[in-house]
Amino acid sequence: xxxxxxxxxIPEATVxxxxxxxxxxxxxxxxxxxxxxxxxxxxxxxxxxAKVRKDLSYLGSYGTRGVGYEVAFLVYQVRRxxxxxxxxxxxxxGAGNLGQALAGYEGFGExxxxxxxxxxxxxxxxxxxxxxxxxxxxxxxxxxxxxxxVSIGVVATPxxxxxDAADRLVRAGVxxxxxxxxxxxxxxxxxxxxxxxLAVELQILSxxxxxxxxxxxxAIGSNDSGRGASA
Amino acid sequence: xxxxxxxxxIPEATVxxxxxxxxxxxxxxxxxxxxxxxxxxxxxxxxxxAKVRKDLSYLGSYGTRGVGYEVAFLVYQVRRxxxxxxxxxxxxxGAGNLGQALAGYEGFGExxxxxxxxxxxxxxxxxxxxxxxxxxxxxxxxxxxxxxxVSIGVVATPxxxxxDAADRLVRAGVxxxxxxxxxxxxxxxxxxxxxxxLAVELQILSxxxxxxxxxxxxAIGSNDSGRGASA
DNA sequence: CGCGCTTTGTGAACACGTGCACGAATGCCT
DNA sequence: AGGCATTCGTGCACGTGTTCACAAAGCGCG
Numbered sequence: 001x002x003x004x005x006x007x008x009x010i011p012e013a014t015v016x017x018x019x020x021x022x023x024x025x026x027x028x029x030x031x032x033x034x035x036x037x038x039x040x041x042x043x044x045x046x047x048x049x050a051k052v053r054k055d056l057s058y059l060g061s062y063g064t065r066g067v068g069y070e071v072a073f074l075v076y077q078v079r080r081x082x083x084x085x086x087x088x089x090x091x092x093x094g095a096g097n098l099g100q101a102l103a104g105y106e107g108f109g110e111x112x113x114x115x116x117x118x119x120x121x122x123x124x125x126x127x128x129x130x131x132x133x134x135x136x137x138x139x140x141x142x143x144x145x146x147x148x149x150v151s152i153g154v155v156a157t158p159x160x161x162x163x164d165a166a167d168r169l170v171r172a173g174v175x176x177x178x179x180x181x182x183x184x185x186x187x188x189x190x191x192x193x194x195x196x197x198l199a200v201e202l203q204i205l206s207x208x209x210x211x212x213x214x215x216x217x218x219a220i221g222s223n224d225s226g227r228g229a230s231a
Numbered sequence: 232x233x234x235x236x237x238x239x240x241i242p243e244a245t246v247x248x249x250x251x252x253x254x255x256x257x258x259x260x261x262x263x264x265x266x267x268x269x270x271x272x273x274x275x276x277x278x279x280x281a282k283v284r285k286d287l288s289y290l291g292s293y294g295t296r297g298v299g300y301e302v303a304f305l306v307y308q309v310r311r312x313x314x315x316x317x318x319x320x321x322x323x324x325g326a327g328n329l330g331q332a333l334a335g336y337e338g339f340g341e342x343x344x345x346x347x348x349x350x351x352x353x354x355x356x357x358x359x360x361x362x363x364x365x366x367x368x369x370x371x372x373x374x375x376x377x378x379x380x381v382s383i384g385v386v387a388t389p390x391x392x393x394x395d396a397a398d399r400l401v402r403a404g405v406x407x408x409x410x411x412x413x414x415x416x417x418x419x420x421x422x423x424x425x426x427x428x429l430a431v432e433l434q435i436l437s438x439x440x441x442x443x444x445x446x447x448x449x450a451i452g453s454n455d456s457g458r459g460a461s462a
Numbered sequence: 463c464g465c466g467c468t469t470t471g472t473g474a475a476c477a478c479g480t481g482c483a484c485g486a487a488t489g490c491c492t
Numbered sequence: 493a494g495g496c497a498t499t500c501g502t503g504c505a506c507g508t509g510t511t512c513a514c515a516a517a518g519c520g521c522g
Contacts (some may be wrong), residue, residue: 010438013509019434023413037469046415050472050511057471065470065517082434083441090433101332102429107413111430112437151440152433175443176436178429182254182338184277192439194432198333198409199342201425202321202383203250203313205407206343207241208423209382210314212406244479268499281481281502288501296500297488 010081014055020045021055022078023111029071037068089116091150091174093165094157095125095135098180102156104131116148117141121161138168145172155179166193241312245286251276252286253309254342260302268299320347322381322405324396325388326356326366329411333387335362347379348372352392369399376403386410397424 010018024044028036038056042049056062056069059077063069079085090113092099102108103118118130119138126137136144144150153169155162155177162181169177176192179185182200185193241249255275259267269287273280287293287300290308294300310316321344323330333339334349350369351357357368367375375381384400386393386408393412400408407423410416413431416424 011509015435015438016431018438019428019431020415022434024415038471039469044415048511049469050513051509053470054472054510061471063470064519066468066519068469081438083437084434088433088437088440097332097335101328104328105429107430108433111434113430113433152436176440178432178436184251184255184275190443192436194436196427196429196432197250198336198427199338199344200247200250201409201427202319202339202344203253203315203342204246205383205409205423205425206314206319207246207249207312209319209407212421242479270499279481280499281483282479284500285480285502292501294500295488296486297490297498299499 008058010058014058015082017045017047017051017055018078018082021052022075022082022084025071025075025078029075033071035068036071036074038063040068084112087112087114088152089114089148089150090152090154090178091116091141091144091148091169092118092154092156093120093138093141093169094155094161095120095122095128095130096156096158099154099156100130102154102180103133106131113152116150117144119144138165141168142172145169145174150174152176152178155181155185157181159183239289241289245289246313248276248278248282248286249309249313252283253306253313253315256302256306256309260306264302266299267302267305269294271299315343318343318345319383320345320379320381321383321385321409322347322372322375322379322400323349323385323387324351324369324372324400325386325392326351326353326359326361327387327389330385330387331361333385333411334364337362344383347381348375350375369396372399373403376400376405381405383407383409386412386416388412390414 021041024041025036038052039049042052045052053063056074059081062074062077090108092103092115095103095118099118099120103115108115115131115133117136118133119136119141120126121138123137126135128135151174153174153176155165155169157165159181162179162183163185166177166179166185166187170187170191175190177185177187177194179193179195182197187193252272255272256267269283270280273283276283284294287305290312293305293308321339323333323346326334326349330349330351334346339346346362346364348367349361349364350367350372352369354368357366359366382405384405384407386396386400388396390412393410393414394416397408397410397416397418401418401422406421408416408418408425410424410426413428418424
């Protein structure tokens with residue numbers, strides 16, 4: 001079956017859901033479930049069954065009609081498609097509150113994103129150990145990225161320092177950035193950036209909270225990142 | 232002009248961008264800028280100018296042709312639409328790494344979401360002070376929510392405890408939840424939930440990183456949460 | 463061995479979001 | 493006062509994403 005890789009393009013919305021399916025499938029596998037239907041997976045993921053089938057169909061025809069999907073096999077296929085067949089070490093810039101929390105967050109390592117290093121511009125912060133990783137000075141960034149072959153950087157600095165952090169990451173050779181600072185980063189073409197803005201999430205909730213006048217009447221549509229759900 | 236409030240529905244995608252515009256407008260205001268064009272705001276936000284105009288048009292016709300938008304007035308209008316005319320105290324469940332980082336994150340309070348309380352189920356964690364707030368036991372949740380009139384809860388627990396945390400928040404009277412645990416929460420109808428899954432964001436980056444073969448050729452479309460940008 | 467039940471995979475319709483392009487409104491300059 | 497440059501507001505076409513609905517495919521049972 002693995003004759004060739006066609007590199008069909010997968011819709012952005014689907015890419016954002018695949019990690020969710022993957023997590024649920026792994027959980028099911030751990031619980032001994034060997035096979036699952038699109039209906040079952042849809043229920044777990046809180047989405048429509050047709051959507052699950054269409055999403056999975058982008059990977060290929062890996063289901064069995066009348067039966068469902070073999071969990072272990074599907075896990076393998078989703079992992080392969082997402083590029084999770086090997087680890088992606090990440091480097092964190094900024095050892096403040098958030099940077100420390102991220103460095104100590106086990107979910108990263110567990111899901112294939114070990115923290116290769118954490119750096120800060122503040123000499124006072126250098127040296128302390130967080131989540132088993134020693135904080136180093138930002139001048140060592142290139143060295144870390146190069147020696148550990150890091151391609152993903154995380155910006156966890158104050159807003160004012162975020163653009164500089166991104167610039168340094170790019171110069172060091174990183175090609176993807178996850179930005180937690182509430183700032184629109186400017187990066188060269190070809191560098192992927194994703195943004196997580198905690199306050200923005202709260203402000204969106206505020207919007208719906210504010211117009212919650214006829215109690216519990218409106219439904220909040222989920223956006224394509226699997227956010228926004230109401231049950 | 233403020234004759235009546237029509238309560239026109241604003242598209243989800245627009246709601247997700249308004250907080251970004253708001254932040255940029257406030258920044259511009261602080262720098263003394265009094266007026267801004269859709270083109271200018273679009274550049275700052277990294278989006279299309281037509282999109283900015285259409286987004287803002289949902290609030291009403293607050294621009295002046297040939298001139299642009301008055302920054303201070305627009306800030307007021309966006310705030311009003313997002314329900315940010317008053318503070319929304321939040322309560323954080325889970326005083327682990329992430330919960331502590333969130334409690335200590337000044338961006339919350341600054342942007343109108345003061346931390347009314349942080350609770351944990353672990354007695355050992357109770358009592359310590361984070362970001363000026365004392366950690367209390369989860370049994371005090373209802374009391375905090377009620378006395379501080381909290382309607383937004385933040386779930387920052389380990390995955391296994393997340394559903395229980397959500398249940399408790401709902402029982403305590405919270406109507407919106409921001410969930411950081413990698414779990415699909417089940418909540419009653421009418422409760423808004425938004426999810427932020429850090430590992431999912433990395434996995435999405437991994438997908439694009441993995442197929443980065445013809446270097447820097449593909450463009451990553453932004454999703455409607457203002458994430459995913461490449462320049 | 464074939465019939466009926468289940469569930470996939472996907473075409474087609476629909477809903478939603480984006481971007482262009484242009485009329486309409488406004489300020490400025492002469 | 494009139495014309496010109498600018499920028500908003502929006503109709504329209506396009507693209508993307510979602511959902512329905514059904515034929516095709518496979519399993520199990522009698």
